[in-house]
Amino acid sequence: MRQLPPCPQCGSQYTYEDMTMLVCPECAHEWAADAVDEGIDEGRVITDANGNPLQDGDTVSVTKDLKIKGSSSVIKVGTKVKNIRLIDGDHDIDCKIEGVGAMKLKSEFVKKV
Numbered sequence: 001m002r003q004l005p006p007c008p009q010c011g012s013q014y015t016y017e018d019m020t021m022l023v024c025p026e027c028a029h030e031w032a033a034d035a036v037d038e039g040i041d042e043g044r045v046i047t048d049a050n051g052n053p054l055q056d057g058d059t060v061s062v063t064k065d066l067k068i069k070g071s072s073s074v075i076k077v078g079t080k081v082k083n084i085r086l087i088d089g090d091h092d093i094d095c096k097i098e099g100v101g102a103m104k105l106k107s108e109f110v111k112k113v
């Protein structure tokens with residue numbers, strides 16, 4: 001479960017989610033949950049090798065051969081990766097690669113397709 005922010009109006013900790021909105025049960029304030037969605041810093045923009053901003057759900061291709069830690073497999077340059085998810089950290093893309101499985105990639109080694 002992710003942490004919901006307190007109500008911006010009254011500071012209540014008992015906020016809950018209603019579809020895409022956050023709702024405060026104490027003062028009935030409702031606001032959009034977008035700003036707190038995903039686990040990345042607010043305002044942080046993750047860009048690909050060409051400096052294009054990436055978004056959740058984008059398809060990217062790998063710009064260089066990437067060795068997979070703990071195995072002899074290599075993700076070949078040009079491999080397409082569908083439906084990426086941006087995360088916080090050194091490796092800022094969470095994804096699944098066909099034939100490889102769940103992986104974390106660095107955004108500097110991919111480009112948006």
Ligand SMILES: [Zn+2]
Nearest residue numbers: 007010024027
């Ligand atoms: Zn409130």
